[in-house]
Amino acid sequence: MTPFFSTCPVTGDWHFYSDNYVGRLQDLKALGEYRLEYDGWTFLSPEGWKKLVTKPCDCHGAPMDITRRSYERLLAHYEKFGADPAPFFQHKRICERTYTDLYLKRCDRCSRPYPNAQESTDLYTHNDTIRAWRRGTDQEFQTVYKHLCSQCHNECLAEAQQWAEEDRLCRERAAERLRTFAFVTPTSSFPGYDVVKRFGQVRSDSEDATGTPELEERLRKAAADAGGNALIYFTYKRNERSERYVAGTGPRGNPYYRTRRLVWYTGTGEAVLAVSTGDDRKTGLLLTIVADTNAWIHYGTGLIDNASPVIRFVVPSDVYREIDGLKNNTDELVAQRAREAMRSWEANARQVEVSDAKLASAATTVLRDGSDGSLKRDIGILECATAHAMKGQNVFLLSSDNGLLLLAAKIKDEHPTATFAFGRPRDLINVVSQVVDPDTARRWRRRGA
16 A cells, blocks of 8 residues: 655655655666665655755856756757857856856857857947947948857957047147148148148038138138148138028017028138248248257147247257157156157158257367266257257257256357357247247247247
8 A cells, every 4th residue: 555655765854655756766867866875765755856956056056957957958059059068168067047158149240159158249339439439430330240259349349449549649630730730722822831732622511600710710620630731722602691580579479570691601622731841931040949858848749839830840869769768658747748749740740850960070079078977868969959050050959957058058159150049948939039930939938838
């Protein structure tokens, strides 16, 4: 006679005999979990069965039901994709969370399978840098990824960051070209400048330009964005129309209308890159400025950005190498100013010359006098300035170093006929105001030089 109750060998509790799970012990043989002690069992409660088949996950340690065969299902899934499971998992006890993480998807970009844990579509969609890159490269509505692996996301992010850096540099160069815009002319040329490159037509059709100054400013910005620093063939048109508008309401609340005339200007021009020929229509003078490293770091970029075309800057080779080394200085402010100086030299290559000019051995005795204790760098700066001065150029040595200025005074005494001056920024402004261009001196003074 079949008993009504029986004791479970796993939990030790009494249970109805009708809830016997002993027949399911054979399922454990296929899983490799069957033990010899199970052969003599005649009863197994549901709680005992659950305790036997609950094991910790090899990946997360979470309790899992080994009869769900997650490992076998995942192997079949990988075989369907033709993927090798070895790089992704080597455990046999896999819980549902691990199964979900290791479930494969196919990347829409590279067509390679990847685990669900590496899904990066949301990161790609919501990353601000990538979104700006997609808008800037016309990918906003062309490239839509439903599935994207982490490797492709990292590649897209690196490309987006590179594009963002290039876009930032382009904007900075455009801003520099706008600040140093050369001229706007209705003809094809301008005295003192040569057109070296053309960028095509720019136009402004907006109704916001209520006068020619506003129109010129818009065209200057468009030309600078296109890569130019000047505008030729400038033409404009005066437009006007009348419109009715609600001027107010009457005693009974009814609106009354008036007519006003709207006037705006539209225009076009051709953006070009123009370089100075060195011909100043006012004075015909050319000033060569030689500056040391500290002067370039503190004042140099401001001087170049606001300089007259008749002023040339000479960078001694020793100074160039020193500033190039400061680009990675631990002081971020110094490093930033060094990078700005080198970018300014590149953007204004027509006015900037890197020179390694040296004097002949018998040209001066001051620089060979070891009693000065002068540094090799200072000697190179002085030799460069003196060499250009002895060629008949008007040279100004810009420095705030007292030792360098004292040594320059000795050279001036040795060569009184050389067109050579020296001093601090305020002295330079006075020289520029008197002999070159008062407007440039005023701009430099406003910039705090």
